[in-house]
Amino acid sequence: MVQKIIAIYGKGGIGKSSTASNVAAACAESGYKVMIIGCDPKSDSSITLLGGKRIPTVLDTLREKKNIKKEDVVFEGFGGVLCTEVGGPEPGVGCAGRGIIVAIETLKKIYPEFMDNDLIIYDVPGDVVCGGFVAPIKKGFVNEVYVLTSGEYMPLYAANNICRGFSKIGMKLGGVICNSRNAFLERELAEEFANKIGSKLIGYIPKDPIVQNCERDGFSVLENAPDSEIAEIYRKLAKEIMENSDSVNPTPLSDDELRNLSKKYAADE
Amino acid sequence: MEDIKGIKGITDIADIKIVHPRPSSIVASLYTLRDMKIDVAILHGPPGCSFKHARLLEEDGIHVLTSAMDENDFVFGGLDKLKFTIEKAIELFSPKSIAIVGTCTSMIIGEELSEAVSDYEDKASFICVEIHAGYANNTDGVIAVLEPAVKSGLLSEDEFSRQKEILQKATAVEIKAGAASQEYLAPSRGDIKYKVAERLIQLLRENKKGVLILNAKKETAYMFADEIVATYEIAKKLGVSENISVLSNTDVNLGLPRVREHAENIEKGYKEAGVVVDDIIGGLDEYGVTGKTVLNLMKTKYADSDFVLIAGVPHAIPPEAFENMEIFSITNGPRQVLPLKEIGHDHVIVEIDLHPKTLGVDKIIPSEFGDNLRSVFSDSL
Ligand SMILES: Nc1ncnc2c1ncn2[C@@H]1O[C@H](COP(=O)(O)OP(=O)(O)OP(=O)(O)O)[C@@H](O)[C@H]1O
Ligand SMILES: [Mg+2]
Numbered sequence: 001m002v003q004k005i006i007a008i009y010g011k012g013g014i015g016k017s018s019t020a021s022n023v024a025a026a027c028a029e030s031g032y033k034v035m036i037i038g039c040d041p042k043s044d045s046s047i048t049l050l051g052g053k054r055i056p057t058v059l060d061t062l063r064e065k066k067n068i069k070k071e072d073v074v075f076e077g078f079g080g081v082l083c084t085e086v087g088g089p090e091p092g093v094g095c096a097g098r099g100i101i102v103a104i105e106t107l108k109k110i111y112p113e114f115m116d117n118d119l120i121i122y123d124v125p126g127d128v129v130c131g132g133f134v135a136p137i138k139k140g141f142v143n144e145v146y147v148l149t150s151g152e153y154m155p156l157y158a159a160n161n162i163c164r165g166f167s168k169i170g171m172k173l174g175g176v177i178c179n180s181r182n183a184f185l186e187r188e189l190a191e192e193f194a195n196k197i198g199s200k201l202i203g204y205i206p207k208d209p210i211v212q213n214c215e216r217d218g219f220s221v222l223e224n225a226p227d228s229e230i231a232e233i234y235r236k237l238a239k240e241i242m243e244n245s246d247s248v249n250p251t252p253l254s255d256d257e258l259r260n261l262s263k264k265y266a267a268d269e
Numbered sequence: 270m271e272d273i274k275g276i277k278g279i280t281d282i283a284d285i286k287i288v289h290p291r292p293s294s295i296v297a298s299l300y301t302l303r304d305m306k307i308d309v310a311i312l313h314g315p316p317g318c319s320f321k322h323a324r325l326l327e328e329d330g331i332h333v334l335t336s337a338m339d340e341n342d343f344v345f346g347g348l349d350k351l352k353f354t355i356e357k358a359i360e361l362f363s364p365k366s367i368a369i370v371g372t373c374t375s376m377i378i379g380e381e382l383s384e385a386v387s388d389y390e391d392k393a394s395f396i397c398v399e400i401h402a403g404y405a406n407n408t409d410g411v412i413a414v415l416e417p418a419v420k421s422g423l424l425s426e427d428e429f430s431r432q433k434e435i436l437q438k439a440t441a442v443e444i445k446a447g448a449a450s451q452e453y454l455a456p457s458r459g460d461i462k463y464k465v466a467e468r469l470i471q472l473l474r475e476n477k478k479g480v481l482i483l484n485a486k487k488e489t490a491y492m493f494a495d496e497i498v499a500t501y502e503i504a505k506k507l508g509v510s511e512n513i514s515v516l517s518n519t520d521v522n523l524g525l526p527r528v529r530e531h532a533e534n535i536e537k538g539y540k541e542a543g544v545v546v547d548d549i550i551g552g553l554d555e556y557g558v559t560g561k562t563v564l565n566l567m568k569t570k571y572a573d574s575d576f577v578l579i580a581g582v583p584h585a586i587p588p589e590a591f592e593n594m595e596i597f598s599i600t601n602g603p604r605q606v607l608p609l610k611e612i613g614h615d616h617v618i619v620e621i622d623l624h625p626k627t628l629g630v631d632k633i634i635p636s637e638f639g640d641n642l643r644s645v646f647s648d649s650l
Contacts, residue, residue: 130378
């Protein structure tokens with residue numbers, strides 16, 4: 001079986017964490033050993049897998065004790081998904097990027113078997129802002145990345161920019177996921193964008209209030225609304241990711257190309 | 270875990286809020302690379318990082334270069350500069366082995382050292398040391414070298430576990446009675462050398478029994494051994510050398526390659542000076558673990574001694590070993606004087622700036638106290 005170690009990147013607020021946790025839940029549901037590593041100082045990647053409860057973060061724990069153990073920071077959530085939150089400083093102080101590096105190195109030390117999982121998902125905040133934010137790739141053995149975008153111009157712009165980063169460091173892109181914002185002809189636009197950068201659209205997630213309702217209650221869609229249409233969509237995306245075998249070196253678009261592409265799908269006033 | 274210094278809850282050096290500057294773990298990495306006989310070390314960081322030691326180490330057979338990161342590199346990453354430096358190193362020195370050594374700057378911004386190396390792996394063998402200076406124990410800098418060295422087959426697992434153990438003990442020694450023993454230690458120049466020399470010679474003249482102990486750290490032994498040699502020579506001239514016993518941590522079969530060489534050189538020096546070593550108490554990297562051996566010897570074979578002279582790391586030996594003896598100790602750490610006095614050493618001497626003088630050296634060299642002994646003795650004739 002292929003082992004997947006993936007990271008999900010995309011513009012801030014586009015839906016990386018909710019996609020990561022729902023995909024994790026769906027994979028666990030179908031019997032995979034799954035781990036999710038939240039790399040965001042706001043520590044919100046796994047909260048919906050843990051019934052809305054917060055877990056101690058790696059960096060907070062490291063601050064308090066030297067002999068940190070796996071049990072201190074790795075917790076079992078819905079469907080047996082292993083959940084870890086890196087944590088980090090309050091906004092405006094310290095260095096969150098360094099925090100991610102330290103936390104990943106620590107995890108490798110205290111839980112060397114973490115590579116035995118079938119799927120490991122790193123959930124990274126916002127855009128790639130400094131060296132530390134690619135630590136999952138450079139130190140965490142990521143073998144495939146996914147980019148999340150909607151059909152709006154700025155998320156696409158961010159996605160394109162992120163792909164430029166990947167192509168520079170030779171990281172393979174598994175595919176583009178479209179998380180809908182109900183933009184005009186959104187799926188088609190995302191698909192053309194994906195193809196243009198040499199990749200493919202691997203999933204399309206419609207905008208559905210169930211996602212946020214479940215989130216508010218502290219659960220994934222898979223746990224709280226297992227029979228919903230959107231749950232089925234996450235299951236399908238999970239399957240696509242687990243079976244995906246064609247990742248590519250992306251070829252980012254120029255600013256003009258991207259602008260023209262976006263214009264082509266612009267809704268008439 | 271045992272509480273350190275009897276303070277409840279303190280089990281780690283990091284829990285003591287020490288405010289005097291101490292040895293850097295980056296520098297500890299550099300010294301370890303030298304002990305492994307790596308040809309070139311490249312610091313990936315700002316030009317001034319570890320400057321003084323880098324310069325000294327060059328005297329000792331390892332080239333040290335810097336990638337000289339500047340503000341732009343802090344912002345944009347400096348791997349190109351690192352690659353340039355690697356190319357320069359290959360061009361200048363045709364080295365067999367190159368180590369890339371991290372610094373605070375490169376580690377904080379997440380530079381991936383191995384990435385810069387991959388283009389040159391056919392030209393030299395590389396070892397990447399991910400280290401910065403933010404460790405309470407500078408010995409972490411040693412581990413940071415040894416770990417990748419084991420992975421790349423440069424070091425055996427056995428030697429690695431041995432090294433880890435002696436490092437732990439060395440750290441424990443520093444916490445117990447060394448530079449990490451108090452939150453602040455004022456530096457001191459120690460006792461006046463010629464006065465201490467007079468006292469030591471007086472004891473020899475009075476036919477007192479004494480033990481001379483070399484318990485030194487690696488290359489510092491080149492100078493500390495001179496204190497043993499000088500004392501022994503005077504004892505011989507006075508015809509009382511049978512009163513004197515010598516213990517020395519110069520086992521030639523222990524330690525990293527360079528460290529064994531030092532031991533051989535010191536042994537050769539002893540021979541030339543006619544110094545007879547009675548007991549080998551360990552290797553030159555074992556100054557932190559020799560305490561027990563010395564304690565045993567002092568309690569059995571040498572229990573009736575009147576005085577003892579310890580050169581190198583005197584605080585590594587438990588003071589119980591020397592009950593009712595007059596203790597002379599020689600250190601190179603100005604911050605070591607206070608703790609040594611506190612554990613009851615009668616005479617504490619500091620060889621100021623000893624370490625730089627022992628780099629690039631392959632035989633025993635004159636020490637200030639040794640020279641004091643010699644001149645005080647010849648003046649008295
Ligand atoms: N398909 C969807 N339908 C409805 N709401 C969604 C959908 N996907 C995500 N959301 C909601 O959008 C909000 C932002 O999502 P999320 O926190 O996952 O984004 P993110 O990309 O992880 O953000 P950040 O960059 O800040 O980490 C959440 O409230 C989430 O529930
Ligand atoms: Mg998020």
